[in-house]
Amino acid sequence: MGMAGKILGGAFGYMLFGFFGALIGIYIGHKFDSGLAQNPFDPERQQRVRKVFFSTTFSVMGxxxxxxGKVSEEEISMAKAVMERMELSADMRKEAIAEFNKGKQKGFDLDAVLTEFKQECQRxxxxxxxxxxxxxxxxxxxxxxxxxxxxxxxHICNRLxxxxxAYEQLKRMMGAGQSRSQHQKTGATLPEAYGILGVSDSVSDADVKRAYRRLISQHHPDKLVSKGLPEEMMQIAKEKTQQITEAYETIRTARKN
Structure with a gap:
C-alpha cells in the first residue's frame, strides 16, 4: 500500500472538493507516503488504518x-471518476473495483466491515x-x-x-456543499450557507457564530494534526474551513443588509 496516501488524499480531495482538490490531495498524500518510512510513530498501525480506510470507503460506497435497488449511472460515473482522478495503478484500480462490487453484493456484511473499521480508526x-x-x-x-x-x-453512524x-448536521452540510459544488465560481447561496453551517435562517447571530466556531474547531488543521490525523487529510481540513468561513461571511453580509 505504498500508494495509499496518494490514493486517499486524491479520493478525499476529489469527492469533497472536485478535481482541484484531488490534485492537492494526491500531492499531499504522496508527501505523506514518502515521509512515512521515517516516522517513528507506529508506522505499521498507520498503514493498517489507511488500508482499512481504503477498502471500507469503496465497499461501503458500493x-x-x-x-x-439499483446502481445509477451517476453513481457508476462518480466511482469511475474518483478512480481515474486518483490515477490508480492497474492493481489498485482492480482492488477498488473489487471492493465497490463486494459492497453491492446481497450478502455483504456491513457490520463486520464497520467493526474492523472502528477497531482501527476509532481513536x-x-x-x-x-x-x-x-x-x-x-x-x-x-x-x-x-x-x-x-x-x-x-446505521453506520450508530455503529461508529x-x-x-451529528449525522443530521452532516447531512445538511454535505447537501448544501453538494449544491455549492455545482456553481463554485459564484459561491454559496444564502440557503446553502445556512446548510453548510448546519443552522436555520431563524437562529440568532450569536447562534450562527457559535456554529461557525464549532465547525472551524472541528476542522482546524493544527488541532487535527495534534490528534494524529494523517497529513494527507490536512488539505481537506483547510478547504473545509475555507468553505465554512465563506458560508459564515455570506450570512453575515446578508444580515447586515
Missing amino acids: HLAKAD NKNLVRMFIEVQLQAAYADGTLHLAEDEILL GIPNF
Whole structure:
C-alpha cells in the first residue's frame, strides 16, 4: 500500500472538493507516503488504518449505491471518476473495483466491515467523521439522498458512535456543499450557507457564530494534526474551513443588509 496516501488524499480531495482538490490531495498524500518510512510513530498501525480506510470507503460506497435497488449511472460515473482522478495503478484500480462490487453484493456484511473499521480508526473521531462525509458525498452523487441510503448511513453512524443529531448536521452540510459544488465560481447561496453551517435562517447571530466556531474547531488543521490525523487529510481540513468561513461571511453580509 505504498500508494495509499496518494490514493486517499486524491479520493478525499476529489469527492469533497472536485478535481482541484484531488490534485492537492494526491500531492499531499504522496508527501505523506514518502515521509512515512521515517516516522517513528507506529508506522505499521498507520498503514493498517489507511488500508482499512481504503477498502471500507469503496465497499461501503458500493453498498450505498445499491441501497435503493439499483446502481445509477451517476453513481457508476462518480466511482469511475474518483478512480481515474486518483490515477490508480492497474492493481489498485482492480482492488477498488473489487471492493465497490463486494459492497453491492446481497450478502455483504456491513457490520463486520464497520467493526474492523472502528477497531482501527476509532481513536480519532475526526477520521470517522471524514469517512461519513465521504459516504454522504457519494450518496448525493445522483442528486438525491434516498431513504434506503439514509437508513444505511444512520446505521453506520450508530455503529461508529456518531449521534443522530451529528449525522443530521452532516447531512445538511454535505447537501448544501453538494449544491455549492455545482456553481463554485459564484459561491454559496444564502440557503446553502445556512446548510453548510448546519443552522436555520431563524437562529440568532450569536447562534450562527457559535456554529461557525464549532465547525472551524472541528476542522482546524493544527488541532487535527495534534490528534494524529494523517497529513494527507490536512488539505481537506483547510478547504473545509475555507468553505465554512465563506458560508459564515455570506450570512453575515446578508444580515447586515
